[in-house]
Amino acid sequence: MARSELYPEIQPYESGMLAVGGPHQIYWEQVGKPDGAPVLFLHGGPGAGANPTHRRFFDPAHYRAVIFDQRGSGRSRPLGETKDNTTPLLVEDIEALRRKLGIQRWIVFGGSWGSTLALAYAETHPEACTALVLRGIFLCRRSEIDWFLYGIRAVFPDQWRIFAGHIPEAERGDLLAAYHKRLMNSDPAVHMPAARIWSTYEGACSTLLPSPE
Incomplete structure (x- = not known):
């Protein structure tokens, strides 16, 4: 998808850091409609981090999009840290973020490595998932x-x-x-x-x- 086909540029209406254990703090932000349908964006990599273009995947008139940088990635700290950085811990980070934001269930949207993480999360916490949207699927097989x-x-x-x-x-x-x-x-x-x-x-x-x- 060309960038011209995405929604217009948008700024977060809320952002912060969440301590998730060990040395790690993860950066998170919310964009779009605060009372809209919750959707979680999972970036690829591992380690790629999210960027402002990812905010534009979601219709801001309909979705409350939650975007975060996984452990060691992007604006999360410490950058590049691999200690205490495993798939099960990333899954629990997602769940900790859901609880912090008071979201009961959400759509989980992931591409490439994000599709693997989305499936791992949905298998572990199916009760928290409304739907999965997977693209560029790479399952690390x-x-x-x-x-x-x-x-x-x-x-x-x-x-x-x-x-x-x-x-x-x-x-x-x-x-x-x-x-x-x-x-x-x-x-x-x-x-x-x-x-x-x-x-x-x-x-x-x-x-x-x-x-x-």
Whole structure:
């Protein structure tokens, strides 16, 4: 969807930080109609964070949209923290946010990694879900991970060559482990190039048609 097809830019009518255990505080905001139909937006990544464009997915005359940055992401603190940052804890963060905002049930809207988290939340707390809206579904199954790391070279050979080429040939049998080792390295000279190449690869392979933007 082109940005011109989204709803107009909008500012939150409420925002804050919620302490969720350990070192983590998550940023949250609400946009749209305060007494509208509640809908929760779950961003991708993990770690991508939400951005102002995501507010524009929802008709502000109808929806009370809740948007938050998951642990370690975006405006949540501490940024990039992986300690106490697991899927079950993210699920409970969602539930803590629902209770804080006094919402009985809500629509859960997630894309990519957000679709995985939405399903995990709905399985754990079905009583809190009115409906699920899932897009760009990625469920972190082995088959999907293998396709992303290796199979996709049949469609995007040039992008894959750059992605794999950052890793020494001896480590290319497990690109996930090789990139994880570099991304978790504390030296910016190691983790920043790996992060840029990973992000560029993921972005280039996210659509079959080039984006006009």
